[in-house]
Amino acid sequence: MNKELLLVVDFGAHNNQQVAKIARQSKVYCEVKPDNQDLEKLNPKAVIVVGDDEVDADLSKVKSLNVPVLEKGNLKSVEEIESFIKVCGFTCDWTVDAFIEDAVKQIRETVGDKKVLCALSGGVDSSVCAALVYKAIGNQLTCMFVNHGLMRKGEPELIDQIFGRQFGMPLITINAVDRFLEKLDGIDEPERKRKIIGEEFIRVFEEESRKLGKMDFLVQGTIYPDIIESVSNKGVVKSHHNVGGLPEDIDFQLLEPVKWLFKDEVRAVGEALGLPHEQVWRQPFPGPGLGVRVVGAITRDKLEFVRESDAILREEIAKAGLDQSIWQYFTVCPGCEYFAS
């Protein structure tokens, strides 16, 4: 697809992502770039300038593009952006389906006949990436799910049901429950737990992926805010999203098929690809899973307690119709007497 680009040039605005999201809701493809980039090579059809100190900004680079520029005031209203889009004559054809079609084509071109590995956690980002890459290259993709024993109730089974059975993807499930729980034995510091879980994940993933023979690409669920924030005008906000913190020198090329999408767009793409609604709209879940919802040292009893109580809470919240309006809700297992052995 030959995309018409609406460029948001960011002079350090706090609302840069908001402006891009509004434009995209009008089906216009929009990217956010800091003003120090080579804007000309992006060939935009129009530009919106945003910035908290925009009045003092040097707009010569933007003006030299010779395209329409919306540059007055920092807080651009939805109406203002929509009418600018209309005046500029955008085709407004950037839809979820158009994105998928384009992404599938690009993935096929990039991958050719090579092999791709996806670390599938069952979270929104890796799930949508897996579905998208599978649509593009079918069985050239292998997904690997590491069950570390810290998942929510029914989650490992659900991953198998959706990706293994419904989609029919090549899916390898690694049962590493004992291995993780042994490493975590007696550890009560939450930061220490996180570190152990992260490091163990990398070890398991490396060991198991080696058994698969040569894999050329690794799928990574980078999303657009990761990119905008890592190259923001205000300096690096946070480092790039990474598959469980794998080292930089891994022997894979990265495939990042949703790196131009905001989270809600990732969800919409997931639904369009046939992932269940509940899977793509689920609440954020911490990487170290239930391990950090047990206060103090983790035992199998405590894990079971927090897993069951979490399942009950989620069921009740859903029954009350609140599961999409409350951003985060969870149960915690305190280090109480009841569990003393």
Ligand SMILES: Nc1ncnc2c1ncn2[C@@H]1O[C@H](COP(=O)(O)OP(=O)(O)OP(=O)(O)O)[C@@H](O)[C@H]1O
């Ligand atoms: N148990 C797991 N099995 C396989 N891959 C995993 C697992 N946990 C994490 N990963 C990989 O590491 C990536 C980053 O994990 P993190 O916990 O930070 O999740 P995230 O950024 O919310 O992404 P997602 O929505 O895919 O879970 C995931 O996208 C996935 O590729």
